[in-house]
Structure formats: C-alpha cells, structure tokens
Amino acid sequence: MxxxxxxxxxxxxxxxxxxxxYRAFTGDAxxxxxxxxxxxxHHRALYFIERAGSIPVHELLATLGIxxxxxxxxxxxxxxxxxxxxxxxxTDGRRGILTLTExxxxxxLSLLHAQRARIEFALAQAGPNGRESIHTFLEALMEPDDRAxxxxxx
Amino acid sequence: MxxxxxxxxxxxxxxxxxxxxYRAFTGDAxxxxxxxxxxxxHHRALYFIERAGSIPVHELLATLGIxxxxxxxxxxxxxxxxxxxxxxxxTDGRRGILTLTExxxxxxLSLLHAQRARIEFALAQAGPNGRESIHTFLEALMEPDDRAxxxxxx
DNA sequence: TAGAAACGTCAACATGGCTGACGCATTTAT
DNA sequence: ATAAATGCGTCAGCCATGTTGACGTTTCTA
Numbered sequence: 001m002x003x004x005x006x007x008x009x010x011x012x013x014x015x016x017x018x019x020x021x022y023r024a025f026t027g028d029a030x031x032x033x034x035x036x037x038x039x040x041x042h043h044r045a046l047y048f049i050e051r052a053g054s055i056p057v058h059e060l061l062a063t064l065g066i067x068x069x070x071x072x073x074x075x076x077x078x079x080x081x082x083x084x085x086x087x088x089x090x091t092d093g094r095r096g097i098l099t100l101t102e103x104x105x106x107x108x109l110s111l112l113h114a115q116r117a118r119i120e121f122a123l124a125q126a127g128p129n130g131r132e133s134i135h136t137f138l139e140a141l142m143e144p145d146d147r148a149x150x151x152x153x154x
Numbered sequence: 155m156x157x158x159x160x161x162x163x164x165x166x167x168x169x170x171x172x173x174x175x176y177r178a179f180t181g182d183a184x185x186x187x188x189x190x191x192x193x194x195x196h197h198r199a200l201y202f203i204e205r206a207g208s209i210p211v212h213e214l215l216a217t218l219g220i221x222x223x224x225x226x227x228x229x230x231x232x233x234x235x236x237x238x239x240x241x242x243x244x245t246d247g248r249r250g251i252l253t254l255t256e257x258x259x260x261x262x263l264s265l266l267h268a269q270r271a272r273i274e275f276a277l278a279q280a281g282p283n284g285r286e287s288i289h290t291f292l293e294a295l296m297e298p299d300d301r302a303x304x305x306x307x308x
Numbered sequence: 309t310a311g312a313a314a315c316g317t318c319a320a321c322a323t324g325g326c327t328g329a330c331g332c333a334t335t336t337a338t
Numbered sequence: 339a340t341a342a343a344t345g346c347g348t349c350a351g352c353c354a355t356g357t358t359g360a361c362g363t364t365t366c367t368a
Contacts, residue, residue: 021295130287
C-alpha cells in the first residue's frame with residue numbers, strides 16, 4: 001500500500017504542476033491573441049505553419065488532431081486577416097500548402113516571445129543539467145505518434 | 155542575433171513538447187470521463203476537492219480561475235451525479251464546503267490512475283536525478299500566485 | 309473513364325468558458 | 339437594530355472551439 005500511496009502522491013505532484021504550468025504558459029500568448037481578436041486555435045496553426053516553413057493542410061490536420069471543419073474555420077480567419085496564405089502543391093493539385101505572410105510571421109514571433117521569457121526563467125531555475133531531463137520527460141509524456149512531429153532537442 | 159535564434163529555438167523545443175505532452179496527459183483522463191458523460195472541467199473540480207479533502211467554494215473558484223457561473227454548472231452536475239457533496243461552513247453559514255462522496259473519490263482515483271502510468275513512464279525515462287529538475291521547471295513555469303496552491307514536492 | 313483522394317462548405321450540436329443582472333441568506337459594520 | 343457587504347445560486351445570452359454528417363469540386367490514379 002505504501003507503494004501505491006507514494007505513486008499516487010508523485011502522480012499528483014506532477015499532475016498539478018502540469019496543470020498550473022501549462023495554464024500560465026498558454027496565458028502569456030492568450031493575452032496577445034485577445035488583443036488581436038484571435039484565439040488559441042489560431043496560435044497553434046500559426047505555430048506549426050511557421051515551424052515547418054510551409055506545411056500541407058493534411059499534415060497540419062494530423063499535427064493538430066482536429067477535424068478539417070474545425071481547422072478550415074481557423075484557416076479562413078487567418079487568411080482573411082492576411083496572416084496565412086494557401087497555394088497549390090505543384091506535384092498534386094488537390095493538396096494545399098500553407099505559409100505565413102510577413103505579418104503572420106511577425107505575429108507568430110511575438111507570440112513566441114510572449115512565452116519565451118517564462119520558459120527561459122523556468123529552464124534557468126531548473127539549472128543547466130536539468131534541461132535534458134525536462135526534454136526527455138516531456139517527450140516521454142507525448143503520444144508516440146506525436147514524437148515524429150517535434151523538432152530535435154537542442 | 156545568434157543569441158536570439160538559440161533562444162527562440164530552445165523556446166520552440168519546450169513549447170511543442172509542452173503542447174503534445176499536455177495533450178496526451180489530459181487525453182488519458184478524457185477517455186475515462188467521456189465514458190461517464192463528464193468532461194475535463196469536472197475532472198479538475200474532482201481533483202482539487204479530493205486533494206484538499208474538503209474545500210470552500212471560494213477557494214476552489216480561485217484555484218480553477220473560472221467564474222462562479224462556470225463552476226456552479228460543473229458542481230451542480232457533479233452533485234446530481236452523487237459525486238460531490240456540499241455542506242455549510244459551521245463558522246460562516248454563507249460559505250459552502252465541498253467534499254467528494256465515496257463514488258466521487260473512486261472516480262477521481264480512477265482518473266488519476268489513468269494518468270499515473272504515463273507520468274511514471276515519463277519520470278522513469280528522465281531518470282531519478284531528473285525528477286527534481288522537472289518539479290522545479292514546472293513550478294517556475296507557474297504563476298507565482300498559484301505556487302501556494304500546490305502540494306509540497308516529495 | 310471510373311473511383312478515390314484531398315479538400316471546402318453548410319448545418320446542427322456539445323462543451324466550457326464569459327458577462328450582466330437579480331435574489332437570497334448571512335455576517336459585519338454603524 | 340438596521341444597513342451594507344459578502345458569498346453564494348441562478349437565469350439569460352453570448353463566444354470559442356470542438357464534434358458529426360452530408361454534399362460538391364477538383365485532381366490524381368488504377
């Protein structure tokens with residue numbers, strides 16, 4: 001029983017830190033987004049388009065794990081706001097390829113920077129030796145399928 | 155510029171790992187919740203009530219950071235489902251104090267256990283020396299005000 | 309040339325937030 | 339003792355973000 005207790009205790013310690021930590025992390029960007037009339041869903045799209053440079057719609061769909069209807073709405077709003085552009089895949093005319101406009105890149109960067117200070121602070125608190133553990137921990141938390149979607153660590 | 159690049163790069167590495175990691179973490183509980191007709195909002199309430207043993211409504215409100223209208227709806231559903239009970243604070247009749255029923259405690263535990271395996275796996279991957287870094291990192295990510303709301307780290 | 313694929317789109321609905329306004333005990337301050 | 343403040347619960351309407359299902363179009367592929 002002591003084992004199970006410790007395990008629950010340890011699990012709770014992580015669970016609540018993840019909850020509060022993730023909330024603060026997203027909150028930084030949410031404030032910037034709100035001032036532009038956008039939401040978290042727009043941020044996620046901007047983020048993954050920027051990180052890839054350009055990305056086919058179907059891949060963004062798989063990355064975000066939402067339905068095409070949900071993504072289409074977000075993309076339409078981003079394109080209306082001149083933040084995202086869609087062009088055709090030259091090798092397959094059915095496919096769309098998404099890129100950010102200059103304005104879109106600027107916004108994405110400002111959203112990243114809104115979160116960067118917090119991340120840097122947290123990494124600094126954990127110390128230089130903690131960084132690898134933190135990356136490993138978060139990667140291990142992910143669904144295996146999603147691991148192929150992230151960039152290399154450092 | 156190299157500095158800013160590295161920093162953005164490091165920030166993105168954490169940002170996407172947090173996104174995918176948190177999504178997987180919540181997904182474990184979401185599946186159990188869906189089978190009971192409940193949502194993530196119910197889980198959060200159950201979690202913080204259980205962790206406190208019993209908790210005044212106003213404190214749960216502050217912890218969750220949502221409006222009383224949003225919480226009331228969740229609590230009403232939890233009380234209808236006989237998972238949560240409300241009683242009066244003996245020292246101040248205006249205040250309500252929330253506790254879980256036996257059924258509520260059982261559900262909360264099963265939700266925790268749905269997430270525990272993933273957390274244990276991730277901690278194991280990070281190694282025994284990583285645990286402290288991970289706690290420190292996540293706590294540093296949090297809003298300072300929220301740090302008072304979490305339990306001590308082992 | 310038929311069928312599959314990769315979309316976009318319309319419609320209806322669920323969840324979980326929000327604001328504002330009101331009411332009602334209960335406690336506190338005058 | 340009474341007035342004001344506090345801690346709720348509640349009704350109503352709205353928003354953001356997701357879902358399913360159905361349908362149409364263009365473009366590849368067998």
